[in-house]
Amino acid sequence: MSTKRLIIGLTLTLFVAIPSFVSGSNMASDSIQHQAAPCSELASRGKNEAWIVSRPDFFVIHIPKKPLPVAIAIATTLFLGILVLSVYGRTKQIKYKTRNMELEQQLLISQMNPHFVFNSLTAIQSYIFRKDPHQAGKYLASFAKLVRLILENSRSEIATIDKEVKTLEYYLELQSMRFEDKFDYEIVVDSEIFRDEMGIPPMLAQPLIENAIEHGISHIQEKGLITIRFSLQGKNIILEVEDNGIGINESIRIQKEKGKKYQSLATNITTERLKKLRQAKGYKIDLTIIDKSERNSNERGTLVKLAIPYKYA
Amino acid sequence: MINAVIVDDESKARQTIEEMLKTYCPQVSIVGQADSVENAFEIINHTKPDVVFLDIRMPDGTGFDLLKRFESVWFHFVIITAFEDYAVAAFKYSAIDYILKPIDPSDLYAAVEKLSRTINLEENKKKIDTLLSNVDNPNSKPNKIVLKTSDNIHVVDIQNIVRCESQNNYTQFFFESGKSILISKTLKEFDDMLAASGFIRVHQSHLVNKRFVKQLKRFPQLKLIMFDDSEIPVAVRKKDYIIEQMEGR
Missing domain, CATH: 1.10.287 (Helix Hairpins)
Structure with a gap:
């Protein structure tokens, strides 16, 4: 100019x-x-x-x-x-x-959530010391696949929905292993989405899933269910992370009771990342968090929606 | 034998620590395990261990909450945590032993080797009070630091420290009051810790609190003049860095 x-x-x-x-x-x-x-x-x-x-x-x-x-x-x-x-x-x-x-670098780093990395490594170490080489090997392999995908994604600013789904599958598999099958999970992709063409910034759902497990599902007795949904709405891909945990309202109440020292790291990571994406790339991503009990008193859990403008990869 | 209790909400983590202790620290005998603050409080009171290996995050509270519940912490404790976050900074300032997950067996071994026969209750209390005061407001920087001399333990306000000077493997602390103490840790360790609290390494053997610097004298030699007109040598190659730091205070 x-x-x-x-x-x-x-x-x-x-x-x-x-x-x-x-x-x-x-x-x-x-x-x-x-x-x-x-x-x-x-x-x-x-x-x-x-x-x-x-x-x-x-x-x-x-x-x-x-x-x-x-x-x-x-x-x-x-x-x-x-x-x-x-x-x-x-x-x-x-x-x-x-x-x-600088922003782009920070964006890359924010995809590799240290929380998750160290939890995974700790889980692998625990299999080793509990003399379960098969489980250790399986976990290690899944972790390696996930890291490879994340590193691959990190070179490009967007990942196709196909890749993103694969990444999330590995991620959920690792988490379900770590939490000893405390929850089931499903990933649903609308047929209108061109999975190998449309892309979004990678790993946006990951901290949200971590929240769903650690603040939602970990507090319930029965088996949890996490649903990841990709749907199309105009120029946006709507990415939903839904759980049947205790719901965000209750979770916040518990946190406050504990002295709110441990405010969710994952939510911070997400809002931080959305801010950076807007500053560096002009991406406008809307984040909505719904406590399902507010919508319907028979329901329980949290629904997080991200409206992400998609690009063609 | 050293009697130990393991507190961690994940059974896998407890098993790991147990297995590691068996392998690397055979002098440790595990007398109890707990998965929550409530549980741990009971088991510790019941089994009277010498040492508690303590996780921070548990479903019904934190490891700090557990320590708070004891009027006097009469046991050794080693914190085991997965997260290098603000809490870890607080441990360093409070001279509290901690181990990061995944656990390096040599860290565990070193922590156990360090446990002394007798427990200094006063020392424990000072450490824990400092820890709690530093952790209670996670958004602000730690305000206190624990300094151990050969015969005593001092809890000092960071902002009362004027400067630190390296004496081989020791560090001499100078306070606003004019007092000074010698600590058996290297200046490097304090440099890493105190950088976040407005301290700046102006010389290989000098770490100063920016707050107490009066001026930078350029002639005949580069020197910092402190609030009490004492002079601190400055590394010439660090001049620009120091000026930048001083302007930013």
Whole structure:
């Protein structure tokens, strides 16, 4: 943008400066004649005679008496002004770029939730020390597959729904192993979605699922159910994470009772990430959290909805 | 024999710790296990262990809540946690032993080796009080730090520390009151800890609290003039960094 501004500026300066230097150095009236002459010649050759012929008059009338200092002053001012503007613009652009790169890096890091990484490693270690090499091996392999997918995704800003579903499957499998089958899970993708073409920023659902398990399902006695749903709504993909846990209202109440020192890390991660996606990529993602009991007193659990503008990958 | 109780809400985690202790610390005998704060309180009172291996997050509260319930903590405790978060900073400031999950067996071994025969109740109390005061407001920075000298344990307000000076493997602390104490830890350890509290390493052997710096003298030698006009040498290569830090305070 600023380069364009610079070019326009220089062109303008030249337009102002050159004619005035030319006319300034030939201030005598014969120079006007001289200038007019080629015009007339041109005119005689040209097709639109009337218009061109009238040009010399225009020159004669409008030439200022002392064009040199004024023109130079204007040119210099313009030139300097534009130079300052373009340098300023350039600096701002560099700053903006750096900031953007920082945001992008943070985005990548936020996909790899440390919470989850260390929990997984701890789970693997526990299988090893409890002398269950098969389970340890299985867990390790799933973890490796998930990490590979996350690393792959992290190179691109969006992941296709297909890939995203695969990632979530590994993730849910690991979590269900860790929580010893405390919950079932399902992933539903609407048939209208082109799974291998449409993409969204990767791993947005992961902290939400972690919340559903640790703050929702872990508090209920019966087996939990986590449903992940992808549906299409206009230009958005609606990503829902639904559980049948105790519900967000109750969960918040429990947290407060404990002294609310452990406010959900996962929600922080999500809102933080949404903010960064908006700043760095202009992504506007809406987050809605519903306690299902508010909707219907027979229901229980939490429903989190993300409205994510999809892109074609 | 060292009698131990393991407190963790996940049975897998308890089994892991148990197995590791058996393998690497055969002098430890496990006398009880608990999966909640409530349970742990009872079992500890009942079995009177020498040491408690304590997880932080449990369904009915935290490991801190458990410590709070004892009028006097008469047992050793080693905190075992998965998260390198604000709590870990609080442990460091409170000189409390902690181990991160997944557990490095050598960390566990070192923690057990460190347990002394007798328990200094006063020391435990000071550590726990400091920990609780630092953890209670997780949003603000820790305000107190536990410093152990060879014969005593001091709890000091971080903002009363003027500067720290390296003495080989020891660190000398200077306070606003003019007092000073020698701590048997390296300056590096305090540099890592106190950087978040407005301290700045101006020299290989000097860590100063920005709050007490009066000016930076450039001539004839680069020096910091402290609030009491004492002078601290400054590493020349750090000049720009120091100026930047001072301007930002």
